[in-house]
Amino acid sequence: MKKTKIRKTDGICNGDACIGRTQIPVWKLIALCNDGCSEANLLSDYPDLTKDDLKVAQTYYAQERAEIDEAIASQNFSV
DSSP: OOOOOEEOOTTSGGGOOEETTSOOBHHHHHHHHHTTOOHHHHHHHOTTOOHHHHHHHHHHHHHSHHHHHHHHHHHTOOO
16 A cells, blocks of 8 residues: 655645645645544545545644645635
C-alpha cells in the first residue's frame, strides 16, 4: 500500500492541501469532522479514502491549523 501524502498542486483544488492520490482537500475533511461527521461516514462517502488518509489529514491539520482554518473560512463551508 502506498504511503499517504499531502500534496499541493497549482490548478487542483485551488492549490489547497489534498490527500495525495485524490482531489479531496484536507480542509473539507476537517470541516466535516468539525461538524460531527464520523470516520465511518467519511469512509463511506469517500470510498477512495482509508483510515490512514484520515489520520494523515488530522496530523496535517495539527501542524498547519491556521492554513486549514483559513481555507475552511474562505469556502463558507457548511454541511
